Amino acid sequence: MRLFTPEAMREADRKAVERGYPSLLLMEWAGMKAARVYLELFGKAPALVLAGKGNNGGDGLVLARHLLLEGVGVRVYAAGGQTGDALLALQALLAHGVEVGPLEEASFREGEVVVDALFGTGLKGPLTDFYAELVERVNRAGLPVLALDLPSGLPFSPHVRATATVAFAALKTPHLLQREACGKLYLAEIGLPKPLLEREDLPEVASPEALRPLLPKRPLTAHKGSVGRVGVLGGYKGEGLRYAGAPLLAALGAYRMGAGLVHLVAPEGTPLEPLEAVFHPVPSPTLPPLKAEALAVGMGGGPWGRAWALKALEARLPTVLDADALHPEVAEAYRKAGVPAVLTPHAGEAGRLLGASPEEVAKDPLTAARALAERTGLAVVLKGNPTVVAEGERLSVNPTGNPALATGGTGDVLSGAIAALLAAGLRPFDAARLGVYLHGLAGDLLAEEKGVGLLAREVAEALPRARRLLQEGRVSPAFFPR
Numbered sequence: 001m002r003l004f005t006p007e008a009m010r011e012a013d014r015k016a017v018e019r020g021y022p023s024l025l026l027m028e029w030a031g032m033k034a035a036r037v038y039l040e041l042f043g044k045a046p047a048l049v050l051a052g053k054g055n056n057g058g059d060g061l062v063l064a065r066h067l068l069l070e071g072v073g074v075r076v077y078a079a080g081g082q083t084g085d086a087l088l089a090l091q092a093l094l095a096h097g098v099e100v101g102p103l104e105e106a107s108f109r110e111g112e113v114v115v116d117a118l119f120g121t122g123l124k125g126p127l128t129d130f131y132a133e134l135v136e137r138v139n140r141a142g143l144p145v146l147a148l149d150l151p152s153g154l155p156f157s158p159h160v161r162a163t164a165t166v167a168f169a170a171l172k173t174p175h176l177l178q179r180e181a182c183g184k185l186y187l188a189e190i191g192l193p194k195p196l197l198e199r200e201d202l203p204e205v206a207s208p209e210a211l212r213p214l215l216p217k218r219p220l221t222a223h224k225g226s227v228g229r230v231g232v233l234g235g236y237k238g239e240g241l242r243y244a245g246a247p248l249l250a251a252l253g254a255y256r257m258g259a260g261l262v263h264l265v266a267p268e269g270t271p272l273e274p275l276e277a278v279f280h281p282v283p284s285p286t287l288p289p290l291k292a293e294a295l296a297v298g299m300g301g302g303p304w305g306r307a308w309a310l311k312a313l314e315a316r317l318p319t320v321l322d323a324d325a326l327h328p329e330v331a332e333a334y335r336k337a338g339v340p341a342v343l344t345p346h347a348g349e350a351g352r353l354l355g356a357s358p359e360e361v362a363k364d365p366l367t368a369a370r371a372l373a374e375r376t377g378l379a380v381v382l383k384g385n386p387t388v389v390a391e392g393e394r395l396s397v398n399p400t401g402n403p404a405l406a407t408g409g410t411g412d413v414l415s416g417a418i419a420a421l422l423a424a425g426l427r428p429f430d431a432a433r434l435g436v437y438l439h440g441l442a443g444d445l446l447a448e449e450k451g452v453g454l455l456a457r458e459v460a461e462a463l464p465r466a467r468r469l470l471q472e473g474r475v476s477p478a479f480f481p482r
C-alpha cells in the first residue's frame with residue numbers, strides 16, 4: 001500500500017478513465033462505501049450533507065442517496081454548477097425527490113451528523129471567504145463529522161476537523177501527516193484498477209499484508225539460542241540525570257518481541273531486572289564477551305552514550321542506536337565499518353544529527369527521515385506522529401500508534417523490540433518497520449482498553465498480543481483507529 005499525494009491520486013483516477021474505466025462507477029462506489037461507514041458509526045442518525053461542486057461533492061450526493069435508501073433522514077445542501085459525474089449524482093438524488101438547498105442556506109441541527117463533501121483532492125490552495133467561514137461553522141457546530149476522502153481544506157488551514165474520514169482508493173499524505181484532523185480513518189476500495197495503485201516510487205504505508213510475511217518463524221525445534229539473542233548496552237553511573245530503567249525496558253521490549261535471550265550490560269548498581277536477563281554489571285562502558293546476534297545501545301547512557309556505541313561497534317553486530325548514542329560521529333563510525341545499524345531518533349535528536357530544528361523535522365518527517373538515511377547510510381526510525389522508517393530510497397510511514405504512547409520509556413521498549421527482530425535475522429529496514437508497526441499496534445490495543453496513562457512496560461507486555469493479531473491476519477488493513 002502506497003502513500004499518495006493528492007496529485008498522484010488524481011493522476012491514478014485520470015489513468016483509470018484513460019483505460020476506459022467509467023469514472024461514474026468510482027464515484028458510486030465511493031459514495032456507497034462511505035454510506036456504509038456512516039451507518040456503522042452513526043446508525044440511523046439524520047445526516048446533513050454539505051456538497052461542493054466538484055467530484056468530492058458528487059461522492060456526497062451519492063452517499064445521500066444510499067443513506068436515504070437505508071431509511072436515514074438526509075438534508076442536503078450543495079454548491080451550484082455541477083458538471084460531469086457530479087451532475088449525474090445530483091440528478092440521481094433529485095430523481096428520488098430529495099430537496100437540495102444552496103450551500104449558503106445550510107444550518108446545523110442538534111442530533112445530526114455532518115457529512116463533509118465540500119473538497120477533496122482537487123483543492124488548489126487555502127480556503128478563503130465563504131468556504132473558510134463554512135468550515136469554521138462546521139467545526140464550531142460541535143456535531144459529529146464524517147469527512148469524505150479528506151477533511152475539507154487539508155492540507156491547508158482552515159480545514160474541517162472530522163470525527164472520522166473515509167479515504168478513497170488509497171491513503172493520501174494528509175491522512176497520516178495531519179492525522180489530527182481526520183479522526184478515525186477508514187480506507188475504502190472503490191474499484192480503481194490495482195496496477196494504478198502500485199507506485200513503487202511513492203512511500204509505503206506499513207500494512208499488515210506487507211509485514212506479516214516478515215514475522216520470524218518459530219520452528220518446533222526452537223531453543224533460546226536459535227531464535228535471536230540480544231545484547232542491551234546502556235545506562236550511566238555518575239553525577240546528573242540517570243535513567244536507570246531505560247536499558248531494563250529495552251531488555252523487556254526485546255524479550256516481548258520474541259528474543260531467546262537478553263544480555264543486559266549496564267553500570268554496577270543497576271537493578272537486576274528483568275529476572276530473565278543475563279546480567280553483566282560493568283564499571284564503565286565495556287563490551288564483555290556476549291553470545292548475541294544483535295545489540296540495542298545507548299538507552300539511559302547520558303554522557304556514556306557515545307562510549308557505549310563505540311564499544312558496541314567492536315562486536316560488529318547489527319545494532320539499534322538510540323537516545324544518547326545518537327551522535328554524528330557514531331553514525332559515521334558505523335557507516336565506515338559497514339556495520340548494519342538502525343538509528344531511532346525523535347525529532348529533537350534527528351534535528352541534532354541533521355543540523356535542523358526539531359520543528360523543521362516534525363513539519364516534514366518524510367523529507368527529514370530520507371535526508372538522515374542518506375547522510376548516514378543507515379536505516380532510520382524517525383519517531384513521531386507519524387513515525388517514518390527510511391533506508392536508502394525506501395520510505396515506510398507507520399499508521400499505528402496513538403498519543404497514549406507519549407510516555408517515558410516507550411522508546412526504550414521500541415529499541416529492544418527492533419533489536420530482537422534484527423537478532424532473528426531481519427534486515428534493518430524490515431526489523432525497523434515491523435518493530436515500529438507492532439509497537440504502535442500494542443499501544444493501540446492498550447489505549448482502547450485503558451485510555452491514557454499507559455506504562456512503557458505495559459506496551460512491552462502487549463507486544464505478543466499485537467504480534468499474534470498480525471500473525472493470524474486479524475488486523476484490519478482498512479481501519480486506522482486513534
Ligand SMILES: NC(=O)C1=CN([C@@H]2O[C@H](COP(=O)(O)OP(=O)(O)OC[C@H]3O[C@@H](n4cnc5c(N)ncnc54)[C@H](O)[C@@H]3O)[C@@H](O)[C@H]2O)[C@@H](O)CC1
Pocket residue numbers: 013014023026027028030052053054055056057058059118119120121122123124125126127128131148149150168190
Ligand atoms: N475519478 C475521479 O476523479 C474520482 C474522484 N473522486 C472524488 O473526487 C475528489 C476530487 O474531485 P475534484 O477533482 O473534482 O476536486 P474537489 O471536489 O476536491 O474540488 C474541486 C473544486 O474545488 C474548487 N477549488 C479548488 N481550490 C479551491 C479553493 N482554494 N477555494 C475554493 N474552491 C477551490 C475547484 O475549482 C473545483 O470546483 C476526490 O477527493 C474524491 O472525493 C471519487 O469520486 C472517486 C473518483
Ligand SMILES: [K+]
Pocket residue numbers: 056116117118119120147148149150151152
Ligand atoms: K471532504
